[in-house]
Amino acid sequence: MSKKVINIYGGGAATIFFLAKMRDQDSYTFNVFTNKSTLGRKFLVAGKGGFNLTNDCPPEQLPPYYLPQAVLQEKLKTYDNKEFVDFLTKAKIPTYTGSSRRIFPKKGMKPIEVLQAFKDYFPAGTNINFDCDFVGFTPKGVRVKGADEERIVEADFHVFALGGASWTITGSKGEWLKAFHEIDVKTHAFQPANCGLVLPSSYADFCNFHQGEAIKNISISYNDQVILGEFNITSTGLEGNAIYPISTLLSRNSREKELETHTVFIDLKPQWTEEKLANKLKFRSDTLSRILKQLKFSKAAISLLKATVPREHWNVEMIGFYLKKLPISFESFRPIEEAISSSGGIDVDEVDDNFELKKRPNTFCIGEMVDWDTRTGGFLLQACYSMAAHLAGYLSKADESE
Numbered sequence: 354m355s356k357k358v359i360n361i362y363g364g365g366a367a368t369i370f371f372l373a374k375m376r377d378q379d380s381y382t383f384n385v386f387t388n389k390s391t392l393g394r395k396f397l398v399a400g401k402g403g404f405n406l407t408n409d410c411p412p413e414q415l416p417p418y419y420l421p422q423a424v425l426q427e428k429l430k431t432y433d434n435k436e437f438v439d440f441l442t443k444a445k446i447p448t449y450t451g452s453s454r455r456i457f458p459k460k461g462m463k464p465i466e467v468l469q470a471f472k473d474y475f476p477a478g479t480n481i482n483f484d485c486d487f488v489g490f491t492p493k494g495v496r497v498k499g500a501d502e503e504r505i506v507e508a509d510f511h512v513f514a515l516g517g518a519s520w521t522i523t524g525s526k527g528e529w530l531k532a533f534h535e536i537d538v539k540t541h542a543f544q545p546a547n548c549g550l551v552l553p554s555s556y557a558d559f560c561n562f563h564q565g566e567a568i569k570n571i572s573i574s575y576n577d578q579v580i581l582g583e584f585n586i587t588s589t590g591l592e593g594n595a596i597y598p599i600s601t602l603l604s605r606n607s608r609e610k611e612l613e614t615h616t617v618f619i620d621l622k623p624q625w626t627e628e629k630l631a632n633k634l635k636f637r638s639d640t641l642s643r644i645l646k647q648l649k650f651s652k653a654a655i656s657l658l659k660a661t662v663p664r665e666h667w668n669v670e671m672i673g674f675y676l677k678k679l680p681i682s683f684e685s686f687r688p689i690e691e692a693i694s695s696s697g698g699i700d701v702d703e704v705d706d707n708f709e710l711k712k713r714p715n716t717f718c719i720g721e722m723v724d725w726d727t728r729t730g731g732f733l734l735q736a737c738y739s740m741a742a743h744l745a746g747y748l749s750k751a752d753e754s755e
């Protein structure tokens with residue numbers, strides 16, 4: 354019996370997970386087409402930093418980390434973080450859980466070794482076409498372009514895992530939006546997510562003076578989300594673990610309304626109640642800056658307050674309000690090139706429960722190219738895994754049922 358063919362476009366994390374999950378499917382032939390000369394470029398970049406493969410939060414708490422939840426919910430339940438860790442162990446990628454529940458490859462295991470372990474787990478005979486761009490669709494096939502020429506490839510199933518549009522050096526350029534638009538698939542322009550945020554020019558002195566410093570043990574709230582953590586001051590604004598999740602929410606919401614019109618609120622003492630803070634401020638008669646220093650607010654935090662609080666409110670009676678709820682609006686995002694992920698891509702309503710395009714049968718989209726968002730801390734790779742694992746399960750069954 355002749356084998357069915359699965360063509361996969363893109364050679365990043367979602368492709369790697371998908372192939373590893375298809376390991377035992379010998380009734381298929383797998384052809385990968387990727388625009389780079391090696392696999393997993395962004396995966397390796399992720400490995401240079403923290404390399405959080407997933408997050409050790411209770412599995413039932415995974416779905417709320419994603420926006421919109423519906424497209425991923427069931428997949429995150431079936432292929433949750435525990436299942437992922439079990440699979441990693443099977444693929445000879447031992448892990449450990451670090452602080453803040455992030456799950457890393459075992460200490461001493463290099464990113465390239467993690468990638469190799471996945472490759473060793475690919476189905477035998479997987480055929481990889483490097484330096485080969487997906488450029489568009491024909492009525493039945495897919496147009497790819499190698500060094501010399503463009504050709505049309507056909508297959509029983511086409512799996513797209515072309516990624517987002519940050520860190521273009523890794524191959525994730527997001528140029529494929531146009532090709533999907535041409536077949537009438539709704540897409541959203543890419544915007545940076547999980548990125549630094551730029552403050553208005555009125556904060557220039559604050560940024561210049563304090564760049565490189567961190568303000569720790571704070572929380573930032575935006576709409577109903579509260580993120581505890583810290584941020585670093587850069588030459589243009591703020592970045593860091595409390596800023597990235599907020600930037601992702603802002604990225605999605607600023608499609609509707611300009612970024613400057615959104616306000617986030619910083620609590621510079623989340624561990625103190627308003628009452629406790631009011632008691633600490635009571636009966637103090639020094640200058641406000643000295644009072645704040647006595648209460649152990651850092652120089653950077655005091656400067657941030659000074660740059661934000663209206664002059665007429667700079668007094669001990671009013672400052673308690675601002676310490677708990679400092680309103681900040683940002684001017685822009687840092688460039689998408691620097692962002693850890695991107696918001697945008699294939700509209701989630703264009704795919705069905707198995708990530709199959711409703712308008713093009715046997716054509717699937719997985720990974721960051723679909724328009725869902727989440728925060729850093731292992732949640733991005735977890736979603737790529739849950740999507741890839743679900744699709745692998747679905748296509749394995751599709752073959753058995755015939």
Ligand SMILES: Cc1cc2nc3c(=O)[nH]c(=O)nc-3n(C[C@H](O)[C@H](O)[C@H](O)COP(=O)(O)OP(=O)(O)OC[C@H]3O[C@@H](n4cnc5c(N)ncnc54)[C@H](O)[C@@H]3O)c2cc1C
Binds near residue numbers: 400486517529
């Ligand atoms: C600095 C950094 C650190 C990160 N750290 C973490 C982390 O610690 N934990 C975490 O969970 N996530 C992390 N991420 C995010 C994570 O790496 C991505 O979410 C993940 O790689 C997305 O996988 P993907 O397969 O959807 O896309 P990608 O990995 O981006 O892969 C897309 C693939 O498609 C190929 N491609 C694109 N266009 C074409 C085309 N036209 N034709 C052919 N091929 C094409 C690309 O070359 C690439 O191979 C990090 C990202 C960055 C940038």
